[in-house]
Amino acid sequence: MNAMSPTQSVHTAEAQPLLEMVGISKSFxxxxxxxxxxxxxxxxxxxxxIGENGAGKSTLVxxxxxxxQPDSGEIRVDGKPVRFATADAAQAAGVTxxxxxxxxxxxxxxxxxxxLGHAPRTRLGFVDWAAMHARAAAILHGxxxxxxxxxxxxxxxxxxxxxxxxxxxxxxxxxxVIMDEPTAALSYKxxxxxxxxxxxxxxxxxxxxxxxxxxxxxxxxxxxxxxxxDGRQVGAGLLADVDQHDLVKMMVGxxxxxxxxxxxxxxxxxxxxxxxxxxPTEYDDISFDLRRGEILGLYGLVGAGRxxxxxxxxxxxxxGSGEVLLDGQPLVTRSPSDAIGAGIxxxxxxxxxxxxxTAMPIVSNMSLPSLRQTSRRNFLRMAEEFALARTYAERxxxxxxxxxxxxxxxxxGNQQKVVIGKWLxxxxxxxxxxxxxxxxxxxxxxxVHAFMSELAAEGxxxxxxxxxxxxxxxxxxxxxxxxxxxxxxxxxxxxxxxEILVRAATGNSEGRQ
Amino acid sequence: MSLIRTLLARxxxxxxxxxxxxxxxxxxxxxxxxxxxxxxxxxxDTSILIILALGQMAVILTKSIDLSVAANLAFxxxxxxxxxxxxxxxxxxVLMGLALTMGLALGAINGLMVWxxxxxPIVVTLGTLTIYRGLAFVESGxxxxxxxxxSPAFLELPRAVVAGLPVLSWLAILAIGLSVLLFDRTPIGRxxxxxxxxxxxxxxxxxxxxxxxxxxxxxxxMLAGLSGYLWVSRYAVAYVDVAGxxxxxxxxxxxxxGVSIAGGIGSVAGTVLGALFLGLxxxxxxxxxxxxxxxxxxxxxxxxxxxxxxxxxERSVGRNILRRKEIVL
Numbered sequence: 062m063n064a065m066s067p068t069q070s071v072h073t074a075e076a077q078p079l080l081e082m083v084g085i086s087k088s089f090x091x092x093x094x095x096x097x098x099x100x101x102x103x104x105x106x107x108x109x110x111i112g113e114n115g116a117g118k119s120t121l122v123x124x125x126x127x128x129x130q131p132d133s134g135e136i137r138v139d140g141k142p143v144r145f146a147t148a149d150a151a152q153a154a155g156v157t158x159x160x161x162x163x164x165x166x167x168x169x170x171x172x173x174x175x176x177l178g179h180a181p182r183t184r185l186g187f188v189d190w191a192a193m194h195a196r197a198a199a200i201l202h203g204x205x206x207x208x209x210x211x212x213x214x215x216x217x218x219x220x221x222x223x224x225x226x227x228x229x230x231x232x233x234x235x236x237x238v239i240m241d242e243p244t245a246a247l248s249y250k251x252x253x254x255x256x257x258x259x260x261x262x263x264x265x266x267x268x269x270x271x272x273x274x275x276x277x278x279x280x281x282x283x284x285x286x287x288x289x290x291d292g293r294q295v296g297a298g299l300l301a302d303v304d305q306h307d308l309v310k311m312m313v314g315x316x317x318x319x320x321x322x323x324x325x326x327x328x329x330x331x332x333x334x335x336x337x338x339x340x341p342t343e344y345d346d347i348s349f350d351l352r353r354g355e356i357l358g359l360y361g362l363v364g365a366g367r368x369x370x371x372x373x374x375x376x377x378x379x380x381g382s383g384e385v386l387l388d389g390q391p392l393v394t395r396s397p398s399d400a401i402g403a404g405i406x407x408x409x410x411x412x413x414x415x416x417x418x419t420a421m422p423i424v425s426n427m428s429l430p431s432l433r434q435t436s437r438r439n440f441l442r443m444a445e446e447f448a449l450a451r452t453y454a455e456r457x458x459x460x461x462x463x464x465x466x467x468x469x470x471x472x473x474g475n476q477q478k479v480v481i482g483k484w485l486x487x488x489x490x491x492x493x494x495x496x497x498x499x500x501x502x503x504x505x506x507x508x509v510h511a512f513m514s515e516l517a518a519e520g521x522x523x524x525x526x527x528x529x530x531x532x533x534x535x536x537x538x539x540x541x542x543x544x545x546x547x548x549x550x551x552x553x554x555x556x557x558x559x560e561i562l563v564r565a566a567t568g569n570s571e572g573r574q
Numbered sequence: 575m576s577l578i579r580t581l582l583a584r585x586x587x588x589x590x591x592x593x594x595x596x597x598x599x600x601x602x603x604x605x606x607x608x609x610x611x612x613x614x615x616x617x618x619d620t621s622i623l624i625i626l627a628l629g630q631m632a633v634i635l636t637k638s639i640d641l642s643v644a645a646n647l648a649f650x651x652x653x654x655x656x657x658x659x660x661x662x663x664x665x666x667x668v669l670m671g672l673a674l675t676m677g678l679a680l681g682a683i684n685g686l687m688v689w690x691x692x693x694x695p696i697v698v699t700l701g702t703l704t705i706y707r708g709l710a711f712v713e714s715g716x717x718x719x720x721x722x723x724x725s726p727a728f729l730e731l732p733r734a735v736v737a738g739l740p741v742l743s744w745l746a747i748l749a750i751g752l753s754v755l756l757f758d759r760t761p762i763g764r765x766x767x768x769x770x771x772x773x774x775x776x777x778x779x780x781x782x783x784x785x786x787x788x789x790x791x792x793x794x795x796m797l798a799g800l801s802g803y804l805w806v807s808r809y810a811v812a813y814v815d816v817a818g819x820x821x822x823x824x825x826x827x828x829x830x831x832g833v834s835i836a837g838g839i840g841s842v843a844g845t846v847l848g849a850l851f852l853g854l855x856x857x858x859x860x861x862x863x864x865x866x867x868x869x870x871x872x873x874x875x876x877x878x879x880x881x882x883x884x885x886x887x888e889r890s891v892g893r894n895i896l897r898r899k900e901i902v903l
Binding site: 375377396397398400401402407409415416417418419420421425429430432433436439440441483 | 764775776
């Protein structure tokens with residue numbers, strides 16, 4: 062178990078790492094994304110990077126690829142310190158990344174996609190098309206991808222596009238390859254193909270950083286691991302020295318219960334039922350009951366279909382089949398205003414994009430869904446709007462100089478309070494919170510949690526979508542786990558552990574490991 | 575008291591100062607320019623621009639654009655002029671009602687294509703711009719309707735003086751008043767701001783974004799239809815190329831007045847000032863003897879200057895966010 066200490070791992074390597082990161086820190090206004098992080102990658106080996114959403118993995122990748130510059134710390138390649146001031150500089154040093162959602166150009170050919178930005182040139186400086194197609198074909202051949210270099214990307218399947226993305230990453234003569242959840246969108250067979258490519262890259266002496274949530278994959282192709290939590294590296298070493306239980310423990314940490322203001326729930330009758338809700342492509346056979354005063358956690362990996370289900374419940378999208386009952390009555394929500402009218406509200410993920418209208422003042426944001434109550438004969442009454450906004454601003458302990466201040470001038474946590482406040486003002490029966498504390502500071506997090514408990518105590522039924530295991534365990538009365546669009550389990554609070562959740566979400570049983 | 579207007583207060587003050595400076599500069603050499611009668615004349619001259627700009631403001635607030643307003647004006651104006659020629663006894667109020675309805679219908683066509691077919695507003699209205707003006711050509715066969723073919727009542731209504739101002743000016747004032755009510759005091763007005771400010775957030779708040787855009791196009795079309803009658807009557811002539819390119823002046827008035835092309839930001843006061851500013855320039859330049867060729871270039875420069883100021887104003891708001899954030903943290 063000594064492999065869990067961060068310093069230990071370095072000495073277990075047989076040779077000097079190809080790439081090392083030491084003491085890397087990176088802050089954004091209000092958030093410390095990485096603090097004093099270390100990572101080493103070795104030639105011919107795969108290192109798996111593991112951590113929950115928001116643990117700092119993406120920030121690390123961006124520091125490695127020159128998109129962000131770390132505030133402090135050092136990156137060394139072959140033992141020599143380097144600075145990646147731009148993405149080009151990182152690429153020139155041999156670092157390349159294959160992203161989860163590949164950024165490619167639909168209307169360009171395969172060869173153009175592979176060589177965009179570094180196309181071979183003729184002596185006169187024009188693009189050397191013959192050389193480009195020949196080299197593209199060679200790279201594709203090298204990864205066993207039978208794709209013509211002349212077809213347009215839009216005519217390829219998702220898996221083929223992924224191969225093009227890999228070919229693009231390899232076209233720059235990379236020595237260090239970062240794969241950010243490369244299997245997230247692939248089928249079983251395509252994953253097998255990908256693993257063959259990874260094996261080839263390994264054999265070619267490349268150092269690979271493999272980011273994945275799926276332990277099964279990690280054990281199959283990686284030799285080393287590094288676990289991140291809350292922007293820190295909490296463990297690193299040889300995978301052979303640990304088991305899945307150890308990794309989950311590192312990922313989640315131990316201090317789960319004590320910070321959450323979970324009151325004694327007074328759970329009442331069923332208020333909201335979902336029966337066999339299905340969609341042709343996004344989710345299938347989702348059923349659950351929600352009772353007054355209950356907080357139902359909705360856990361799963363990113364892309365498991367949680368938000369899609371919630372959006373269907375809120376009327377943003379339409380399910381293919383299934384039934385929703387509110388207070389025992391069948392409910393059809395064709396639009397969000399139907400849902401709001403029925404008493405179901407949704408606080409979406411990504412406040413800035415979905416929640417608040419940042420150019421509008423606090424008061425108008427808060428009153429926006431309640432204009433029917435605050436206006437008389439279709440004319441707005443400002444005094445009513447201010448009264449409403451003041452009520453909920455006080456309840457939520459909103460910190461603002463004035464209610465006339467635009468929401469964009471508030472901190473993230475206070476913006477979230479405005480978004481939640483505007484929904485409370487509609488006096489809902491069911492409130493859906495999608496990642497309610499993502500990207501907000503710890504103080505505001507605690508306030509949002511306390512407030513959730515308060516809402517439940519008042520008899521509201523709460524659905525909380527969250528990817529943070531401590532939050533799910535700390536706040537939920539029951540937890541519904543989704544995996545790949547299906548229900549992977551519905552668990553009671555009692556006896557629920559991080560391991561159970563992770564196993565259900567990743568579909569990995571102890572036996573298959 | 576509109577809060578959005580408070581937010582924009584500085585921009586409107588700036589515009590007002592620029593107008594005063596211009597006025598003082600011109601008056602220094604041509605004192606008669608600043609007489610109440612002359613200023614009332616500037617307002618009278620700008621009335622149609624104000625009416626159109628208020629409709630355009632609704633459209634731009636929802637992050638759309640209506641390029642077809644001048645073509646709508648020409649088509650509707652030609653129609654009412656021809657009707658007046660054919661049936662001189664038809665009441666002017668009926669004709670005005672007809673102009674409003676026809677403009678509304680033409681605007682609704684734009685709105686329906688944007689809403690139901692999900693087409694980009696710039697493409698839709700670029701198409702209808704050509705279609706509407708083409709239809710004006712079809713119905714008139716390219717012929718003009720001249721002053722002597724219009725009934726006296728048709729010609730006199732806009733310039734009839736009531737309580738010291740011509741009816742046309744009163745109509746602009748009425749449009750301003752109704753717009754203040756609409757934009758600041760009704761849920762649909764709020765929906766215009768929300769739709770352009772953050773369409774996704776608006777959807778999640780229960781606002782039907784497509785329908786809101788549709789209403790904005792209807793409003794813009796309706797005001798364009800009304801302006802069709804007003805224009806033809808005021809200039810006492812109807813022909814296919816009436817108000818050619820005027821949609822650009824309308825959009826310019828909005829932009830100068832601080833309406834953000836990106837949607838969600840703007841005010842009635844700003845839009846009216848933007849239109850008046852353009853009107854003032856158009857009236858002042860000939861007075862100080864600037865050649866008509868320069869007038870176009872100067873108005874263009876003013877538009878660019880206004881957009882630059884707007885862009886800078888929005889950026890400085892961005893800096894304020896960070897500063898405040900630091901204080902909060």
